[in-house]
Amino acid sequence: MKAKIIGVLILVAIVAFVSNQVLVIEKGTEGQYTGVVAFDANASSGSDWQHIAAEISGNAVDINTLDLAELGAGKSVKFKATVEEFTSKANGKRNSITIKPENYSGNYKFTVQLGSIYSGTAIRDVQTVKKFGDFTNQTEWSQYAKALNNQVHENVVAPLGINSEVKGKNVNITGAATATGSEVLITPVEMSFE
Amino acid sequence: MKKLSVIAVAFAMILSFAFSAFAAGTIYIITPSASNPFFATEQRVGVAKAQELGYEAKAFSHDDDAAKQLELFEAAISDKAVAIICDNAGADASIEAVRKAVDAKIPVFLIDREINESGLAIAQIVADNAQGAAAIAEKWVEAMDYQGKYAELLGLESDTNCWVRSQNYHSVIDEYPDLEMVAQQSANWSQTEGYSKTEAILQAHPEITGIICGNDTMACGAAQACVDAKRTDIKIIGLDGSDDAAAYVAKGQMVGTALQQIARITEISIEQADAYLKDGTKPASEKQLVPCIAITKDNVANLSQFVYTEK
Numbered sequence: 001m002k003a004k005i006i007g008v009l010i011l012v013a014i015v016a017f018v019s020n021q022v023l024v025i026e027k028g029t030e031g032q033y034t035g036v037v038a039f040d041a042n043a044s045s046g047s048d049w050q051h052i053a054a055e056i057s058g059n060a061v062d063i064n065t066l067d068l069a070e071l072g073a074g075k076s077v078k079f080k081a082t083v084e085e086f087t088s089k090a091n092g093k094r095n096s097i098t099i100k101p102e103n104y105s106g107n108y109k110f111t112v113q114l115g116s117i118y119s120g121t122a123i124r125d126v127q128t129v130k131k132f133g134d135f136t137n138q139t140e141w142s143q144y145a146k147a148l149n150n151q152v153h154e155n156v157v158a159p160l161g162i163n164s165e166v167k168g169k170n171v172n173i174t175g176a177a178t179a180t181g182s183e184v185l186i187t188p189v190e191m192s193f194e
Numbered sequence: 195m196k197k198l199s200v201i202a203v204a205f206a207m208i209l210s211f212a213f214s215a216f217a218a219g220t221i222y223i224i225t226p227s228a229s230n231p232f233f234a235t236e237q238r239v240g241v242a243k244a245q246e247l248g249y250e251a252k253a254f255s256h257d258d259d260a261a262k263q264l265e266l267f268e269a270a271i272s273d274k275a276v277a278i279i280c281d282n283a284g285a286d287a288s289i290e291a292v293r294k295a296v297d298a299k300i301p302v303f304l305i306d307r308e309i310n311e312s313g314l315a316i317a318q319i320v321a322d323n324a325q326g327a328a329a330i331a332e333k334w335v336e337a338m339d340y341q342g343k344y345a346e347l348l349g350l351e352s353d354t355n356c357w358v359r360s361q362n363y364h365s366v367i368d369e370y371p372d373l374e375m376v377a378q379q380s381a382n383w384s385q386t387e388g389y390s391k392t393e394a395i396l397q398a399h400p401e402i403t404g405i406i407c408g409n410d411t412m413a414c415g416a417a418q419a420c421v422d423a424k425r426t427d428i429k430i431i432g433l434d435g436s437d438d439a440a441a442y443v444a445k446g447q448m449v450g451t452a453l454q455q456i457a458r459i460t461e462i463s464i465e466q467a468d469a470y471l472k473d474g475t476k477p478a479s480e481k482q483l484v485p486c487i488a489i490t491k492d493n494v495a496n497l498s499q500f501v502y503t504e505k
Binding site for chain 1: 300320322323324327329330332335340358362365369370372398479480481482483485488493504
């Protein structure tokens with residue numbers, strides 16, 4: 001009987017204590033309590049970049065060994081090529097080089113995109129570090145592709161300061177390649193001019 | 195000799211009866227109204243693929259009515275369907291119907307639209323609208339030569355895809371400071387509204403040189419309004435990959451569209467249903483994205499009835 005009364009008293013004390021405590025959650029810190037954190041594609045791609053670049057380099061095959069008609073949504077490739085032309089559009093936001101891969105004799109046209117704005121989702125689509133299921137929706141998955149393209153610019157292309165002087169030079173490229181019709185588009189993860 | 199051929203015919207008939215009696219069961223294909231060619235494609239391709247793999251197939255429309263959809267699911271359950279392929283009538287409203295089928299041990303494969311619940315359907319296979327919007331927006335900024343004023347026709351604003359498409363158009367376009375949006379209005383996915391809104395925009399903003407549209411029906415309305423106003427200089431894009439849009443693209447009255455590969459998506463759903471029914475194989479992940487294909491005058495000849503065939 002006595003124990004029961006003490007129990008009830010403790011319970012009353014706990015209820016009184018808890019109801020006095022109001023937890024104030026500052027705006028923007030909800031994630032610390034709910035575990036739902038606003039998605040940041042840039043942060044996510046930044047920490048994944050080294051792994052993804054290494055994966056693409058590791059999987060890359062010589063472009064001359066591929067059936068280019070089978071490139072589809074993307075494959076990891078590597079090759080040596082000669083720069084045929086440097087093109088700059090949209091006030092320098094759309095730079096690219098057309099190249100001729102060494103030992104290649106087919107009819108495909110090869111372009112390497114050099115940003116600063118990049119097209120497509122090839123880097124995202126050839127990597128396996130992250131998959132669609134890791135993201136909440138299509139838009140986040142799409143932002144992730146774009147953020148990876150920004151990593152390409154920051155880590156691979158921008159440091160080289162490429163301009164029209166690269167015409168005629170040899171270049172070693174590793175990257176993700178896609179094809180539409182007879183045009184191959186390469187997004188580089190490693191690149192060096194000789 | 196004649197007798198022999200009669201026997202042969204009879205034998206063939208018996209065989210075909212026997213074959214149908216041993217059909218691997220009935221697959222239900224439930225979609226929105228087949229008066230829209232996009233959904234008609236789901237029914238046509240779904241039935242053909244199911245029959246090719248030895249199933250009977252029945253196709254129905256729920257007309258975007260969740261109550262009717264539930265009745266169709268109940269009909270499938272009492273008909274002892276072996277699987278249901280469904281392009282559903284609402285992300286929340288459809289959960290009950292899918293759960294009923296799953297409780298009755300009928301696997302469900304969702305196509306085109308997702309539901310707001312994971313772990314019920316075996317597969318949710320949808321077109322990558324975000325990638326498709328970005329891909330065709332890239333073609334559009336090129337056609338605009340990275341500059342100019344433009345208008346946007348949004349879809350139904352309560353629809354998730356309206357914003358997925360708009361956001362991803364802008365993720366590409368907004369990187370170019372010389373492209374300026376001067377009008378943004380909803381035309382509710384409708385061709386007649388696409389036409390009338392475009393007429394009004396052309397009056398108010400004759401300086402525009404581009405219109406981006408959240409789907410092909412609105413884009414076709416916009417393109418026709420521009421043709422009628424003799425403004426064929428205006429660069430228009432849509433998204434879906436319909437034959438109507440393809441006709442405008444072929445004539446140079448639209449820059450392009452992004453094909454949602456609904457025929458391929460439907461085939462994949464039947465293949466995954468077949469694998470699951472044969473030995474319980476589930477796809478690697480429930481939610482699956484199928485990329486869209488950017489369609490411009492360069493490759494529009496490869497497109498017919500939502501099927502893209504590289505020639």
